[in-house]
Amino acid sequence: MGLTPYPFQRRVATWLISGRNVILQAPTGAGKTLAAMLPFLDALEHDRDFPHKCLYAVPLRVLANQFGEEYTARVRRAGRDERIRVAIQTGERREDRDLTATLTFATIDQVLSSFLHMPYSQPKRQWNLNAAAVVSSYLVFDEFHLFDPDSTLPTTLEMLRMLKGVAPMLLMTATFSPEMLGELARLLDAVVVPEDDAAGEEMLQIPVQRDKRRFYHWRPEPLSADAVLREHGTRSIVVCNTVDRARALFEGLQRHPARGDTQLLLLHSHFLKADRQRIEAELLCRFGKDADPSGRWIIVATQAIEVGLDLSATHLHTELAPANAVLQRAGRCARYGGEGHVFVYDIESELPYTGMTDEFERTRSAFQERDGTQLTFADEQVVVAAVHGPRDRAVVEGLKASRSRHRAEMNVVLRGEADRAGGSRLIRDIVARDVIVHPNPDELLTNPWQVEAFSLYPGSLYGAAKVWVEREVELDLEWGVMWLREAATDESEGGRHVERWWERAWSSEDLRGAPLVVVNPALAGYDPQRGFLLHEPTGFVSPPVLRQKTEQYTRFYRLESYERHISLVWQALVQDTWPELAAAAARLEQRAGWQPGVLVRAAHLVALLHDVGKLNKALQRWYHNWQRAIGAPAPDAEAIAHTDYDELNPLHIEKERAMSSRRPPHAVEGAVAVAPLLVQALDPTHLPIIKAAFSAIARHHGPFSREFRAFELIPGATAEIARTLQLAPHLAVDVRGLRSRDTPDLTQIDRFWVDESNDNELLAYMLLARALRRADQLGTEWGAQAADG
Template structure:
């Protein structure tokens, strides 16, 4: 199918080098418009035409599963023609297919993206924190439905990210619902082009030829005392008998569950199929429900298998589901959310639909209870009341948006500008290594989700905690429930029929030797009981099954229903990998790391480096050259007397002494060998560090790469920091060291792996020793490590450390096989 006129305009604008903020109505094909520049250039355009990595970012844990599958099918077709595959993945709390953002097209939630950008990734351990930030450098970034970004956290952090990557990472922000002033001002702020569809372009889109009438209902759907479903029932049964389709959207899961139960039991709906969809279903059940919804609400009626259906849902239906109903019933929400939901009613050409918006009690405005959201709800209701039963086309929808959102949008823009400096400082603090995941969460979104697992024996999960079936809960919801559970458990409330439980909730924590940040060994975990609600800020928590329930119809309930606890992950039972090492020479390790870099990362660094060099007016090719040096010199610190003596002592202790004259990068280690485990406990903590020492030793070589030392100083600091932190995200302190005699021979042999233009670099001036003191540390902190408030420093560092760490990890694995 050919592109609409505006989709062609988006493609041409993006390929001309201009980033975009796009506003188009629901059902107009924004996703295809956004992906077309990437898809049109991925398979057969010359390298460098456009990024060959794309990250498609959504605000909620719901992705367009159907579209993802279509992309995979399209990739398979193109692969047969161009001999090149497009690897498509998803990275959310539910679909953890790409935790390191390595696939060429990744659909991800904004939480996953911004946590990675802040070097506190939700998908990885603290020690691996600097792996992901570089994934966004030089990639094509698509932000969908960005009007849903939290204005106090998500939006300013996203804007900071895009300003920093301006000219390096092309981006497209898109929405169906933003005020005109906000659209124009944001575009100006980001140096992007704002595209709002013209009347002619709207007429070009068949889905805009439809009718959608809006009505208001002056009572809540669900209150503490009552559930009002008469309007839903009558409007549903008034539809054509052979194809009745209704959608009901509540603002909270608990209300949606109550409403679903009331509809399912209603006597007049005996022949109607009623379904429930929200964020608290197991992945398999949710996917089955989403597939059923896509089929039963599809525009092609011949695909329907039931005559009549009502779907009850939450905000998860706002994005990601290609569906259309005849009647939509929604609790009051800001205009942007109402119109987003309305995009699932009369979605296709020629359809006629009715949208009913219900008033809510003041205590039921959550998650729209903040001052600005409350004001938007009031103005939305006010405008809809004055346009009762009117048909709203895109022009009138824009009037509603402008009426409800312009006042708060103006305050938002003023606030963003007023707090920008403070927000930046909080980002820089995280990049320096100050602050926790909780501090990062405050910059990601104030309504972030908590990943929840249900199991009676959490210790069973500690070897693979993130592979267990999980749910997503709002932290406020979990904290409130925890306080209730705790009070009842301690007071033995008469309604508490579970007996006194030994624990209610446990949280995941990292264990092991925190000082061991100098190897590629995997992180270990354990669970600790939660005593207070404020302790629930954790990457994952486990709830006692006695407190909750689950069924495929209702999903997770925060009260006992059907007993449920997650299965122990199969990975833990049959594929538990013991991490060991084999004796490996220094030269062999560097050779394998360089081999992985050359095959997997060199092309990426070349493309990203070209964009960086253009943005900063640097010498062409200098980023790639520095990356090669970083790869070949990252372990020079292991050529110290202390490290080699430790390796010699270890090998002698296990009965396999080192051959004479060898310098080693890894010693033998078998985690199933009792002798090795005993020696690890005895000697492991004495193993000398090597990462910052490596960077310090090669300072003269790194500096010799800079044709203009002042201009290219950020690249030097990025290289120094990448080497220093190739095992942990914030390592900065070296130990005193002295390189072994003959170190030049070992380094010279590995330098032969470099391009000829780099092989002539003089290594004689290397800093052979360091006597550590406070003065040396001050010099490292102020002159050698990246400065978090220097954007070129951070951009280059993110790219270099990503390539180095992956190459080092994979090279190490090759050496262990």
């Protein structure tokens, strides 16, 4: 794709393709992203034994957006866009909710939540769909130093430890202390690049590093418009620690009499997508590598710019922050070579970096001592070690001491015993809340996320809500702030409808844990230049989200026989869903010491046996009653897998509500019925795989289903199953072992549930669950499309 790699980039690729995990520490602007992409693109081009799917995880969505757009353009220019699908998966841009793209740039929360069976991109009934996409991918973790040491970092490291030998992994950073690098390398059995001093010196001789001269200046006063304009030439970048500070400084610069003809841009996290993209495009045009040099420009931004856009300025002004953050920001100064000056200003508040007073003191001292000094990358690493070494040593010791406790907390989430907030604490301690502005929120209840939301950290939201509630009373509004509630549904079958309503917020405390908050337009507003205005009404209403093409879901079903459905699911598994998982399955078999090919055998079994529970007499009776109720009866002798159903058809909605009995569940019942067949076909010596297969069948409509009801299969069930098993005669299953009836006794199936504390067993379950659920979805979609036309 027109890429010319440096030696260190080639070495990263060589290590990864040889089977080693890698930690890359390189200066900002040195080309870490290209180093990460080389082995992956090479494997795709030459069909090498290396994952043909990459999950590239970043801590900030601006990075995911930038990389996604950059590599989409690269792939298109190279004429590979038919073979390589590039997607962005963040809370804002959900282009790859099922993680099926070839190359997905995602925020770290999307990756970790997917692995933990609570993906932020999916409804609860789909929570076990995405985990195996992580297991089967080449995993890249960029800007690793920004991961929260109490939540994101230990969860990521435990996940990577579980995946050693199955998923190749690359961790990248510019600012990690030697203590942290050493512990990560030991934990992940990884090679650190540069491997030695000579390799490190070689890295510093690449042109963009060799020609760079960056000077640091300490300023004991707070950052101000006066200070920025005093040093301003033609291009300046200003970085503040909070959105409020950035907006205040931007407004101060707007009003300043010495501003002259200098143009201003503000960038933070509280802009609508279209405005943020417009601003980012302008920034790249004025500050990018091939920027238009005319005019005089100043960017005012928050830390979102630290590791985001590929920008450069001769002057960079930053509020004091922990050293690694300051140095990341400094990476936007003289990024492409030449001379640059970084000005570091003292602060009055440490927000949002709570609990880091010692790091602030050490950073302050470090830059006071180096005032006016040119620092190389090696010099910057000395600062990082001095400032962050003590905490990193404590973090390393904490990781060692708390690994078993942290894994136990992960297991609670994997079992489905934690709520969303509990799981989120393993991903990031501070979970942003979505806020929208709308006058008639009841209009949105069918899909509340159909309008664009702003993400606010809890502290900011609660502070704003306190004022909103007070203003609601002052203005005598019918309502001021509400939050979304959802009724619990029967997850065993997924449920066709979710009941939602808005709950009035009487205080900021009411919003704790709220998934979505709506504010009356009389209380808040928006400006395209300044962003979301918490207490400045402008008549703004949150606009609709432009739905991505990849977010289409089957909303209708067509009458389909059991045999037809199973044949389509089998076809989908063999042609589509298992091939993406096969290489990871083979690596897992090798790591676990299992017989080669046993996992594909298990995948074939779960595809062919997953819906045996639908042959329950009570469920078949319900299906036939439904068809009669909508005026489209099916032949009495036909075993049905799907009925006609359209969620937008008023008749279907009316009849569903009028049905005298609920549709009986089938997933766990089916797993119980076929358990003897799984034991027979997989051999009792492969108990972990039997448990994984049983759990995949039992949970193919709900990730944590455990209970089952009494069932009795129809008289022709054995014949139906035997016919579908003819699709895979190599399985040689004797269907006479089928359990054709049972009554609930949960103790008898306890030994069949997957044990989430057993790494190999858990990964096998993840692979089988994804293979089955995606095949089931595809087969169902194909069946509905064929019936329609």
